[in-house]
Amino acid sequence: MKRLALRGALLAMLGSVILLPGGPSHAAPVVPTKAAAAAPRPTDFGLHAMGYGTAIKGGDIPLSSGATGYAHISCTTLAGLNRSNGLAQVELPGLGTIETLDTKVATIKRGKKVTSIARHSLAGITLVETELGSLALGAVSSKAKVWHDGSGFHSEVDSQVAGIVLTPPGGDPQVIEIPTPGQPVEIPGLLRITLGESKVTKKPGFIFARAQALLIEILPTKTKVKVALSRARMTDDVVNSIMSGYAAGLKGKVLNTGDDTIVTLGRTPTRPIPCEGTNGEVKATKTVDLNIPSAIEVGVAQAKVFGTQWGRRRARAWAEGSIASVSLGGGQLVIEGIKGRANVKRVPGKLVRNTRGTATLSITADGEQHTIPPSGVLEIPGLAKLEENVTTMIRGGIEVVALRVTLLDGAGAVIDLGVARVQVKKAIR
Incomplete structure (x- = not known):
């Protein structure tokens, strides 16, 4: 499988530095400081x-x-x-x-x-x-x-x-x-x-x-x-809870073979959850046919979010990132029906969070069908390691990756497919 790379994506920098007035050169980092402020x-x-x-x-x-x-x-x-x-x-x-x-x-x-x-x-x-x-x-x-x-x-x-x-x-x-x-x-x-x-x-x-x-x-x-x-x-639409999070079809980190630096494959497509929610409406973003030549081909990818607040300290939100199909390595690995979903509901004295709806329909490597075992990890020697339903509990919410793909060809690529993250925290009024 060929490595993902930035080769040809950015022009080479050849030369000197010109500094205009107001632009002194420094080597030491600027230490972040906290401005003096009254208590929140x-x-x-x-x-x-x-x-x-x-x-x-x-x-x-x-x-x-x-x-x-x-x-x-x-x-x-x-x-x-x-x-x-x-x-x-x-x-x-x-x-x-x-x-x-x-x-x-x-x-x-x-x-x-x-x-x-x-x-x-x-x-x-x-x-x-x-x-x-x-x-x-x-x-x-x-x-x-x-x-x-x-x-x-x-x-x-x-x-x-x-x-x-x-x-x-x-x-x-x-x-x-x-x-x-x-x-x-x-x-x-x-x-x-x-x-x-x-x-x-x-x-x-x-x-x-x-x-x-x-x-x-x-x-x-x-x-x-x-x-x-x-x-x-x-x-001023925050009723009782503050929401945050996003849905994304995919994101990842890959190795640039030109200089061995790590670069990121941005959230594509992505949709954030506004802090007040979506007023009970589903908001969606979609892309079609996202390709990196000889590396990864992605079919329809979609990001959807939802959030609503009602009554006294009651709120519900979900995020869903999905991809119809992914092909890596020129068809060596084909994955279909990927969906990651994070669900959070807050009611007085209780927080309910889960990843119901998260699934992967099929995995085919070199023409052979594979099923992820109960351990949640499938390794295809020399090709990829697949981790299903990678879940992280976060304050007031949950994050899930439907399928994490780690390429085993030495390129150092880790690609998350079907990503969803949701938080619903009580507002301080």
Whole structure:
């Protein structure tokens, strides 16, 4: 079976680092700190804030990197929470270098005003050097802020880039005028950079704000790099419980044979559970025919979630990730009818959680049908180890992987098929 790899997915980085004003080089890590804050106080809102420095998502090959400088406040009804995270330098494989990045998120209550806010800043970015030259950007920042006061919900989004410099091969640096937000800068056939993407969604009982300073697209492979993202959210629809979790068709970790680094196969497709639930409706996301050539072929994959709250401290939620069929190694291993389901119900004094509905219909290796034994683990020598119904109990909920596939060809690949995670926790009011 051929190894999963990133070879050809990202362009090779060839050269030097350009630092603009405000972009000093550091080697030591930035130690995350906790901002001084009053003791957490309950509110009547569900609050969420998140930010990060960079995240890579593949295009033609759906591989991704984890978020760098990630800070997060998951859905909560408490104000007075603060989180931060930072790094002195980040190397983006095949793309370039990012200098000193810092993320801060917080929930705040002052009088009648309740706020959720996320901020991110980084000192400078150097992108790949090619036959067309190298591209560098100065200090980058983003902010997303939502709040509620006596007059209702409000928002503020902002993103900034200090400067852009293009250095042709053997030439002098050239300052490029920063375009208006949403208008891309493009090096034909190589990169497209979009500045200042933002989004605000406001509806009765809810507001969401997102600010992303940069979107870098590698044109040959449709790979996207998100830079300096800040996101904040508020809702007054939390009745008695806070919900969280997601469903995904698949996710995993694979070994990049080019440099022996571990990269991730992102949740595909994925659907989160909002903290207030889905108001009793099933929400779904679907993809069709997801393929990594000579490695994995995936048929219809679907992610579905559900959540409802009613009465006094009563709530129920479930998540379901499913795949119609998966073929690995050019048909050596074919798996059909994969479904992972997590179910959680909370009533006064009781939490019920299970994985009923989780199943795998059939497994065929080299044309031969296989059945997973009662131990839950099936090993096909030289090909793969299969683990069925991998379940983890978490606070207020449960997580399940319908089928975990570990390839035994030395590539170090672990692929989770049919993933579901649900939490239902009591709201603090």
